[in-house]
Amino acid sequence: MLDWLRAWVDYQIALATPTGQINTVELPSGRALSLIGSLGLSSALTRDGEIWIDRNEDLFEATPNWRPANQDERCAVLACSQRRLYPELGVLLPQRPIDAPDCRHCAGRGTIGDIAVCEHCLALGWVSPEERKP
Numbered sequence: 001m002l003d004w005l006r007a008w009v010d011y012q013i014a015l016a017t018p019t020g021q022i023n024t025v026e027l028p029s030g031r032a033l034s035l036i037g038s039l040g041l042s043s044a045l046t047r048d049g050e051i052w053i054d055r056n057e058d059l060f061e062a063t064p065n066w067r068p069a070n071q072d073e074r075c076a077v078l079a080c081s082q083r084r085l086y087p088e089l090g091v092l093l094p095q096r097p098i099d100a101p102d103c104r105h106c107a108g109r110g111t112i113g114d115i116a117v118c119e120h121c122l123a124l125g126w127v128s129p130e131e132r133k134p
């Protein structure tokens with residue numbers, strides 16, 4: 001894993017306070033940095049660069065249900081977190097090819113409305129050139 005990322009996550013975790021903007025969670029692998037969340041969804045970045053999510057369909061369920069994110073979830077969490085919280089995380093996203101068009105489903109925003117992740121581009125705001133439709 002990238003050495004800078006481990007140091008960066010450690011630094012962010014050190015800045016966390018119970019009432020501050022930076023929050024942490026305890027995962028099986030140790031303390032992790034909280035990333036984006038919404039109703040029924042939390043996400044976190046570990047020191048090893050793994051993304052974990054806690055998704056509960058039952059909004060009143062208080063028991064965390066953390067698991068490693070799959071590839072699509074990882075992309076969406078990183079893209080949204082990079083846009084809203086930590087621009088530094090953009091380097092962990094796929095690099096946009098120069099001829100990659102904006103996603104036509106979200107007009108390049110990566111979200112539908114203000115918060116719903118665009119499922120077509122996984123919040124990137126662009127699609128690979130091969131996916132361009134005539």
Ligand SMILES: [Zn+2]
Nearest residue numbers: 103106118121
């Ligand atoms: Zn999109």
